[in-house]
Amino acid sequence: MTEALGIHRLRTFDSAAEAEAAVLAAIAEALSAAISERGQALWIGAGGGTPKPVYQQLATLDLPWDKVTLSQVDERFVPVDDAASNTKMMAEAAAAVIVKGMRFDTLIRDLSDAGLCAQQAETLLCGFNDGNAPEFDLTLLGMGPDKHYASIFPGHAINATVYDTEALVLPVAPASGGAEPKLPRITLTVKALNRSRRIVLYITGQEKRDALMAAIANPNPDTAPIGAFLAQCPVPVDIVWCP
Template identity: 30%
Template sequence: MIARNIVIHPDAAATAQAIAARLITAISDAIAARGVAHVVLTGGSLGINSLLALARNPARVAVDFSLVHFWFGDERFVAADSPDRNVGQAEPLFAALEALGLDRATVHAMGSSDEFDDAESAAAAYAETLAAEAPEGASAPQFDVLMLGMGPDSHVASLFPNHTRLEQAGVLAVHDSPKPPADRVSLSMPLINTAREVWLLVAGAEKAPALAAAQHEVNEVAVPASAVRGTEATRWLIDRSAATLL
């Protein structure tokens, strides 16, 4: 049994609210400690609902969002205006935070198919953006919080079971994705695991088998979610229906 920090909430709505409140505290702590916060966002219903909850949480006004960099764990390599894009789904959060100092230049979106010929080029460009914000000698900033959803197959970001080469570092181009669209850009497992805290956001009974498998043993190939870990904390923030097999 691997070490785990699991927090169970009554349902998906309560989980989203709790994630938003926890994120405000984590961002505030990072700014107090280091003068800046680097946060990696995730898509998926729970991930996006958590961001919407953050946009409405009254405590958000306590944060100076001019000191926050937002990144993405993965993105669909599709047109910029596609509704499948995580950055587009997160737009209500960014619009709400502009009044609190958010600079759109610190919202680091992964490239679209309008901007780049292929996913490899988009991945390389995102690696360059990460390097530009990294301390001397590093290829990326150390993320304070990196949020991930998990699919019913245990995939995280765009790292799919028995598909993605998990040993590759940096930013990856993903092709022939088991879940459409076929082409994606994703942070690699080694890069994900440099984050101070990794939060896995899981809701729904359909996720229960994968969640149980991820807690049983580390198997990077068959169960990618099992291999995710933060350098300081790994938190599973889940709802009761996802926890039925724990």
């Protein structure tokens, strides 16, 4: 079932297997088109448990993986071999296509300072476009039940700047009082995410669907970051959901 949400659409599937197949089909279409048109493809993905099975199934796609680069929407500011690192999860989950030649670049470049790391990550991404702001052929986003996306959390000070900053990557300080994020992070900004040719938002479970619909109804950036993002996003977002 498909439901229009302004310029965006919500596609509902009965099972995780069907939803994952839809996400994989979107990835294949976007990367194939990029390779046909420009000779290479650049895409970015979310961490967390929801997209992990998608990364694990990438090898089922018939693509010239040596022409594909994957990077990240955001990352915790921890060593890449840390249990909390999405770099570790993504590299392990996508191992079958990495050995086929896909390049995987983490946002974590230098652990001495989060601000410096963000600057280095921005330089890395701009390197894919001759030093200019990159364009992503596909962005795979996730969302938490608290309505956060990337590392843009409700109630966090970053919401005051992330929609207007010219930066492509920012450091995110831990929240106070035990709120998320508990660890420092690095995140792509709204300006960076808006430079996607295609965006897929993949969520599962009734709690996240309810949170998404509430966020769309009241897109306050401080309380519903994903709603604020969708409200301003110039790219039609393909929202894929299953119970």
